[in-house]
Amino acid sequence: MTTLTLPAPAKLNRLLHITGRREDGYHTLQTLFQIVDLCDQLSLTAREDGEIQLVNRVPGVADDDNLIVRAARLLQRASGTRQGATLALDKSLPMGGGLGGGSSDAATTLVGLNALWQLGFSLEELAALGLSLGADVPVFVHGHSAWAEGVGEQLTSVSLDTPWFVIVHPGVSVSTAAVFLDPQLTRDSRPITMARALQGGAPEWRNDCEAVVKRRYPAIAEALDWLSQHAPSRLTGTGACVFAAFDDAQTAYAVAEAAGHHGHAWVARGLNTSPLHDALGC
Numbered sequence: 001m002t003t004l005t006l007p008a009p010a011k012l013n014r015l016l017h018i019t020g021r022r023e024d025g026y027h028t029l030q031t032l033f034q035i036v037d038l039c040d041q042l043s044l045t046a047r048e049d050g051e052i053q054l055v056n057r058v059p060g061v062a063d064d065d066n067l068i069v070r071a072a073r074l075l076q077r078a079s080g081t082r083q084g085a086t087l088a089l090d091k092s093l094p095m096g097g098g099l100g101g102g103s104s105d106a107a108t109t110l111v112g113l114n115a116l117w118q119l120g121f122s123l124e125e126l127a128a129l130g131l132s133l134g135a136d137v138p139v140f141v142h143g144h145s146a147w148a149e150g151v152g153e154q155l156t157s158v159s160l161d162t163p164w165f166v167i168v169h170p171g172v173s174v175s176t177a178a179v180f181l182d183p184q185l186t187r188d189s190r191p192i193t194m195a196r197a198l199q200g201g202a203p204e205w206r207n208d209c210e211a212v213v214k215r216r217y218p219a220i221a222e223a224l225d226w227l228s229q230h231a232p233s234r235l236t237g238t239g240a241c242v243f244a245a246f247d248d249a250q251t252a253y254a255v256a257e258a259a260g261h262h263g264h265a266w267v268a269r270g271l272n273t274s275p276l277h278d279a280l281g282c
């Protein structure tokens, strides 16, 4: 029996600009995705009976809605394979935290099962499949820090600095849909070039969702205000997590320890390549 145990890393949006709204209601974005070394773990075991079996439930998510089950079934349909898989998910990343955990789990399932079932799909083909599961799936399939446009699926690999991040989850759950529906959301930011984005610093390194999210969720506003006393701080995605970058691990761990009542805090290292791709050599 063959089993692959693989990481599903989190991402941070180092900046997030909303540049417009498409006719289908989805918003067009410009963002810098950075992969970090905070991960869920997924074990994939091949089965000959064609079944997709989930070993452990994710609380609050029906098995048929679990993104790893949906990703496995999608890949079965796309390839016509008769193989199945047993999926075991060891979840560390908070759900709905803006860290992309569910999307990353789905991406690891697609990339991992493609290897396990020896299907031979390219990463581009897997990313296109993954987009139907969520806008953040392609960057995790792609496996590299990226400048993204469209709804996050038009990706250009970039190399970012790799600081130590303090990530704080203020313990509230943010509705992505509600943030995008809020009338006060900035949705007309002028598009910038990738080169300008990569220069870093204010005013480009901002998150357009921040004002709306701070107004709707006071706990996130408080966490941001607190973390900003230590270093420039931002929201990732539509939240709920906020983060700040530090040059050395020691300072980052000290700040994380002091985060106290603002929520659960992690220290994570910024990466440019995904540990998933490092593990599989792809």
Ligand SMILES: C[C@@](CO)(OP(=O)(O)O)[C@H](O)COP(=O)(O)OP(=O)(O)OC[C@H]1O[C@@H](n2ccc(N)nc2=O)[C@H](O)[C@@H]1O
Pocket (backbone or CB within 6 Å): 013, 025, 026, 027, 028, 029, 097, 098, 099, 100, 103, 133, 134, 135, 136, 151, 152, 176, 177, 178, 180, 236, 237, 238, 239
């Ligand atoms: C904005 C980002 C940045 O990383 O936020 P996070 O989810 O990471 O916080 C993501 O692209 C989010 O992608 P994802 O989390 O897959 O969003 P979905 O479930 O597809 O969308 C939930 C709802 O948000 C709205 N939505 C989402 C993405 C987008 N570009 N425009 C939108 O208007 C739509 O109303 C959609 O029905």
Ligand SMILES: Nc1ncnc2c1ncn2[C@@H]1O[C@H](COP(=O)(O)OP(=O)(O)O)[C@@H](O)[C@H]1O
Pocket (backbone or CB within 6 Å): 058, 060, 061, 065, 066, 067, 068, 094, 095, 096, 097, 098, 099, 100, 101, 102, 103, 104, 105, 237, 239, 240
């Ligand atoms: N395997 C999974 N892990 C996490 N969330 C999942 C999973 N499958 C489905 N979901 C659903 O996807 C939603 C978004 O999850 P996640 O990607 O963790 O958040 P975000 O997009 O804010 O980073 C969750 O609230 C949950 O309902």
